[in-house]
Amino acid sequence: MIQLLSHQEIDVAQWEACLASCPQPLVYAHAWYLNMVTKNSWQALVEIKDGKYVSVLPVAIKKWIGQKQVYQPLFTQQLGLFTTEESSHTTVVEYLEALAQHFQQLQYQLPASESFSLPNQASWQMRPRPNYELPLAAPYEVLYKGYSQNLKRSLKKAAQAGLVPVLVSSPEAVIRLFTQTKGKELPSLQSRHYAILQKLTAETQKHGVGEVWEIRKSGELVTGAIILRDAHRITFLFGASSAQGRKLGAMGFLLNYLIEQASNQHIIFDFEGSEVPGVANFYAGFGAEPVSYLSLSFQRSNTSPSWTRTVFTSLAKRLP
CATH class of the missing domain: 3.40.630.30 (Gcn5-related N-acetyltransferase (GNAT))
Structure with a gap:
C-alpha cells in the first residue's frame, strides 16, 4: 500500500x-x-x-x-x-x-x-536535463588519459603555480567568494539561501558526507568547493573561483585532485551537470559523460504549466 x-x-x-x-x-x-x-x-x-x-x-x-x-x-x-x-x-x-x-x-x-x-x-510536462558523471573504477592513469588536452595543459599550469588543495572545516570563505563573484549575476540567490547552504554543509559534515576544500595563493582564496561523499558517489555540490583562480585553472586542479584520490573505486564522480555549453565542456573535459535526469511539471488547470526560472536552475548554471 x-x-x-x-x-x-x-x-x-x-x-x-x-x-x-x-x-x-x-x-x-x-x-x-x-x-x-x-x-x-x-x-x-x-x-x-x-x-x-x-x-x-x-x-x-x-x-x-x-x-x-x-x-x-x-x-x-x-x-x-x-x-x-x-x-x-x-x-x-x-x-x-x-x-x-x-x-x-x-x-x-x-x-x-x-x-x-x-x-x-495532459497537464504533465517533461524536460530532460544533463548531468555529467565520471565512473572512477579505473586507475587514475587511465582516467587521466581520458582528459581533454585543454584540461591537461591547465593542470600543468596549476601545478607549476604551486597550488595545494586543503580540507577545511568551514564553508564560509567559499560561500563569501561566490557572493563576490558569480553570485553577483544571480540576484535570485539571497542571503537566506546562503544561510541554508552554510547550515546544510555543517549538517553534512556531522553525518560524515560533507567536505569543504580550498586552494589559496599567497593566503588569498582562489577556489573552493563543497563536496558530498558517500559510498556510491562524490558530488560537486557548490563551488567558487576568483578571477585569479580561473586564470590559474584552480577549480580543474581541485576536481582533478579529488578524482585522483578516489580513483580505482567503484563510485561515481557527479559534477551535477549544466546546460551552459562552457560549463558542460569543462565537465566533459574530465571524460565525464552526460547522464540525463528529468524535470517534471504538473499543473491542474486548463493552462499549460510554465517552466519558471527558479533559484535552483539559476544556480545550476554557475560557472566553475
Whole structure:
C-alpha cells in the first residue's frame, strides 16, 4: 500500500533503513538532508509492508496562495523513487499519479530511465536535463588519459603555480567568494539561501558526507568547493573561483585532485551537470559523460504549466 505521509508521520529510522536497502540511494534523500533544505517542510509517498518502509518518494512542500505545492528544493538536484527488493510498487508513474491527486502544482526532478513514461493526464510536462558523471573504477592513469588536452595543459599550469588543495572545516570563505563573484549575476540567490547552504554543509559534515576544500595563493582564496561523499558517489555540490583562480585553472586542479584520490573505486564522480555549453565542456573535459535526469511539471488547470526560472536552475548554471 502506498500512503502519503506528513513530515510528522514519517518514521525516520524506517526511512533511513529503507534508503540503506536501496541499490542506488542519493544523499539528497536522507531525512536529515531534506530537513535542512526544506526547513522540515517535506512529505513522502511511502509503500509500507508489515509496518516496514519498502519504497519511498520524498517531496518538498511550500504554500502558495494558501495551497500546497511540490517544488524542487535548492541544493537538491534530484529526488525520485527509492525502492528495495521487497517493493511491489516500483513504477514511478504510480507515485506521480498519486501526487497529482493531492497537489495542484508540482515541480519535480528525478533520474531518467528507459522505461519511464508520463502519467496520462495532459497537464504533465517533461524536460530532460544533463548531468555529467565520471565512473572512477579505473586507475587514475587511465582516467587521466581520458582528459581533454585543454584540461591537461591547465593542470600543468596549476601545478607549476604551486597550488595545494586543503580540507577545511568551514564553508564560509567559499560561500563569501561566490557572493563576490558569480553570485553577483544571480540576484535570485539571497542571503537566506546562503544561510541554508552554510547550515546544510555543517549538517553534512556531522553525518560524515560533507567536505569543504580550498586552494589559496599567497593566503588569498582562489577556489573552493563543497563536496558530498558517500559510498556510491562524490558530488560537486557548490563551488567558487576568483578571477585569479580561473586564470590559474584552480577549480580543474581541485576536481582533478579529488578524482585522483578516489580513483580505482567503484563510485561515481557527479559534477551535477549544466546546460551552459562552457560549463558542460569543462565537465566533459574530465571524460565525464552526460547522464540525463528529468524535470517534471504538473499543473491542474486548463493552462499549460510554465517552466519558471527558479533559484535552483539559476544556480545550476554557475560557472566553475
